[in-house]
Amino acid sequence: MTKKPWISLSGIGVFAVLLLAVAPLVLSDHWLNNLGKYCCWAIAAVGIGLAWGRGGMLVMGQGVFFALGAYSMAMHLTLETAGDRVPGFMVLYDPLAPLPMFWEPFRSTGFTLLAIVLLPVVVAGALGYALFKRRVKGAYFAILTQALAVALATLISSTIRETGGDTGLSDFKYFFGFVLNDPANRLMVYLIAATLLIVCLLAVWQFYRSRFGELLVATRDAEERVRFLGYDPANVKLVAFVVSALMASIGGAMFVPIVGIITPAEIGAAASILMIAGVALGGRASLFGPALGAMAVGWGQSSLGSTWPDGWTYILGLLFVVVILFLPNGLSSLPARLMRRQRPGPVEPPAPAIAPAELEEVKS
Template identity: 90%
Template structure:
């Protein structure tokens, strides 16, 4: 097991690179892209907790990503529109009033509260219903992915209320700050990068706590944990809720950085891409999920723009190769290289087998 101070030092180095070095060496374009990767990395850190340590394959994190993203997008849309009805609503019905569920999102405080409370409540209710009934494995993965697909379809079909497939975009302000200002763009990036560091610290603390030990024990021997007097459902539920909260935070910061949110960012394909990043980096390690998500995000930005159709196949091939040859992700590669270089222990010399002539001489 990695010593705690080594992981903590790694978080410190990671924070220095993101917050102290990147803003000075990257162009505005790539800094904005790095902010987008940080949002995906926040989601991946939560997936690493619930999948890597808890053994629960969550393929529907797009649901909680959407809660944070659309909460933030609704507030920014209303902030841009001012006292008027948002432009996409006027386009379909100039006389239609603002939907009632939009009105509270005029408040910045309510928006921030919704980003935190909505995923916690939904994950709490969903997790309690599933874990208490001992739903796990493939059934749990399929169910969570089905929820992401259902939510994406619902948003696509409510074009007058949510913008449908076109989504919400054209944001001018971020809590009073002009988004086109380079200084404010830098501020938004620093917030996203800072939240990623905070999430890494939170998960690092959870890993080394008694809860982290119980989570691993629940993954490896659920019945033994139950016999020791702990309820595995409660342990899983806490991890699932924390993961959902991180996904919502990542979605909320994704909106001002990218400038748009559509159902394509929350459906099955998006959720699978989040899982692929975690698997690529190494789901059981602390930094693997974040680095893997950032690497996959970079691949999507670089290859997806030049070869959009082929990028999907590359992502699928990458996922298969990692599962077959590096089941623990790239984070396990240094340990495997070190093990390969290590000299094998000296093997005892096998005893000489007597020949037939020698056996005959012994008998005589």
């Protein structure tokens, strides 16, 4: 094993200590809850880093898979709060209406956990197989995935009686039997989210140093050469796409008990673009860049967005443009650049901001 993987693994260890040991001691309950929310976005961002940074797939519709996990969890928590009764928002529209059939299985804890894992795998597997086998890529792939996020958000907004519509699902009292208002239980939920983020980082670290990781980068940079060597690029990209979708679903599932609400605004095109912006800001091809970038964007949205809601979007846009122009590999590439300037010598060319296969697709 080379030195670089050990450095990355040590970095994950330090990150774990900061999240799991230091943060609960030094942060107030409010900021610890916010940090848990940032961890949920970071989980989804780590998956985007795998699919986009290493696989060259600009996944602009991760809100779809974020929604699958979030609404699966929200439906279970809503039923847990309602008990044997029909959820309150349904009674407002029709006091005598029965519980919809697709809600009933979510009373089960086991079914809910399986849905959080299996739903994104099945949906991403079917979608990815249909697209990658037809060699859909580049801008066409990005637009199509974003269109799916818009369509799903619109569908949920229009089904008020079944999903709560634009107001979403909220007012959760329990989390698998634990009272959410209890500070100890809220700490437990935060620790679960932070632990899942560390596990996702470890999984991606293993992916990057495996033969599959090398094959994924080769598929990004020279897809036709990979096909010529006897590998099917569609299968390689499909695995990365499914893993990315699973991580987005896990992030969405933990987002619900931490934030206490899920609405179509959290899963639509704007939310998906914010995830992409965080990944690009941190550095899409690095291990920690996507997670740290997503957490930074989340902090900006919570802090600056509340005090300056109109200007926050412009700040994010300006920062995104500056990073793309001067740091195409994200803020994670800044330390390496500074070190190279201090020690002049032969410099390796940076990774291309756009994979050659994507560039040919855009030109055509």
